[in-house]
Amino acid sequence: MIAPSCQKSAIAASLVLLLLAGPTTIARAQSGAAEGQRLAFDRGKGNCLTCHEIKGGDLAGTIGPALKDIKSKYPDRNELVAILNDETKRNPQTMMPPFGRNRILTEQEINAIVDFLETL
């Protein structure tokens, strides 16, 4: 149980956190891309290298196309989010796992990976 006084200070603490969060959102796209790269390369998360060659990654597979020039190919980031959510919608035969639909990655993780893809 949390005592009433503690509750008050907890609220105060979160207010401080909230205020601090303001300026940091500016840097979010950048750190999102770094986090996205980590998630994309992590074998327990995106593990995208299993199938795609990606700059900065080793031992890439050849099942999917190399991921490069992504922004010119997909200027609308929603398309990338859709591919990560469930590529079987575009191509029912695809090998690519439905990361969002099957809850392999959260919405937030997918967004970070898309930030990363847009740097390629």
Add this chain to the structure above:
Amino acid sequence: MRARFAISLASAVLLLGAFAVIVRAAPGADAVDPAADAKAFRDYFVKRFPNVKLEDFVNGPYSMNEDMRRQWQEKEEFPPYEFALEAGKEMFSKPFKNGKTYADCFENGGIGIRQNYPYFDAKEGEVITLELALNRCREANGEAPLSYVKDDMASLTAYMAFTSRGKPFDIKIPNDPRALAAYENGKRYFYTRRGQLNFSCASCHVQSPGERLRAETLAPALGILNAMPIYRSEWAGMGTISRRFVTCNSQTRAVPEEPQSEDYRDLEYFLSYVSNGLPVAGPGARP
């Protein structure tokens, strides 16, 4: 890679389409046509890999890649399964406590018969694989069954495969609705997507053979069981068919079944039948 991918996708669709047509052409219980399936299956791989000789598909990833093949051929001079082969031969001839041997359980004393497994047993009404037959033999003679995924079973099947090398797979599907149902179940299992990653066996071994998944070159489904059991450097040991099925399921985050479950035996029946005519090449060695 792009063009190749597009082609492979197109042919995978064609292959699935071919099955659909077969099923639609003759509706009803006797719509199952394993002979036509086997022909479509073989034609798909032969067309996709025109430079691979038919009997070479049994060499799995090595049939897909020249560099890998060269490394393998050098290794074959001191095959890594030699040890298992020796152990298997010894186990095979050593009598059980009751004085009988494995030879007493099998046709032709168990020599040169690998190509006939699995078969459909009309009395039992189920598919009998070589691994299951070996354990039934043990149990009938008062011995405890062996683990399906460990070394002893791999050694025994390695020895039995070795005495059958070169003989073409000769899997029979008797005209018995139960046998056809088992075949259909195996085929369904093979093409059904499962698990969090949403793969079917066919995703990897029909749609993408020769492609690399990380560093591993995918084996084609045609002849995929002919070289079993296999020594894998990655396992630092031998693996049975059971071990490979369980591994492929769990590596793709699907829930594996018990070794020698009905689904796995039916799957082995389907995969072996569509590889009829290709030679026994076991035991095999893999990277």
